[in-house]
Amino acid sequence: MVRVIHQREKCIGCNYCVEVSPATWRMDDKDGKASLIGGKQKKEFFILITTDDNLDTNIEAMDLCPVKIIKTEKF
Ligand code: SF4
Numbered sequence: 001m002v003r004v005i006h007q008r009e010k011c012i013g014c015n016y017c018v019e020v021s022p023a024t025w026r027m028d029d030k031d032g033k034a035s036l037i038g039g040k041q042k043k044e045f046f047i048l049i050t051t052d053d054n055l056d057t058n059i060e061a062m063d064l065c066p067v068k069i070i071k072t073e074k075f
Contacts, residue, residue, distance in 0.1 A: 002055045004048045006036050007069040016064040021057035024050060 004024060011033035017025040018034060028035045039046035050058075058072040 001075055002050050002052055002058065003073050003075055004036060004039075004050065004054075004058050004061075005071040005073075006034070006039065006046045006048075007044055008033055008035065008046050009044055010067055010069045012067055014066055016066070017061035017070060020060045020064060021054065024048060024054050024058060025061065 013027065013032040013034065015027060015034070018027055024037055025034050026037055027033070036046050036048040038050075039048040041047075052074070055072070055074055058070070062070040062072045
C-alpha cells in the first residue's frame with residue numbers, strides 16, 4: 001500500500017501533481033489548491049491510503065512539487 005501526505009495549506013496550485021497523477025489528485029475550483037481525492041484530514045495534513053499502482057506517479061508528484069509539501073511512501 002501507499003501513503004500520500006499533503007500539507008495542503010501551503011499548496012500554490014501549480015497543477016503538477018494533477019498532471020502526473022490525475023487518479024489521485026484534482027484541483028479545487030474554490031481555492032485553487034490541489035486536493036488528494038479521498039484524502040482524510042489530520043490537522044494541517046491530508047492523507048490518502050492507496051494502492052501500489054499509484055506509487056510511481058505520486059513519487060513523481062513528490063519530486064516535482066515546487067514547495068515540497070507532498071510525501072509519498074510505501075508501507
Ligand atoms: S505540485 Fe505541490 S504546489 Fe503544485 S498543485 Fe500539487 S501540491 Fe500544490
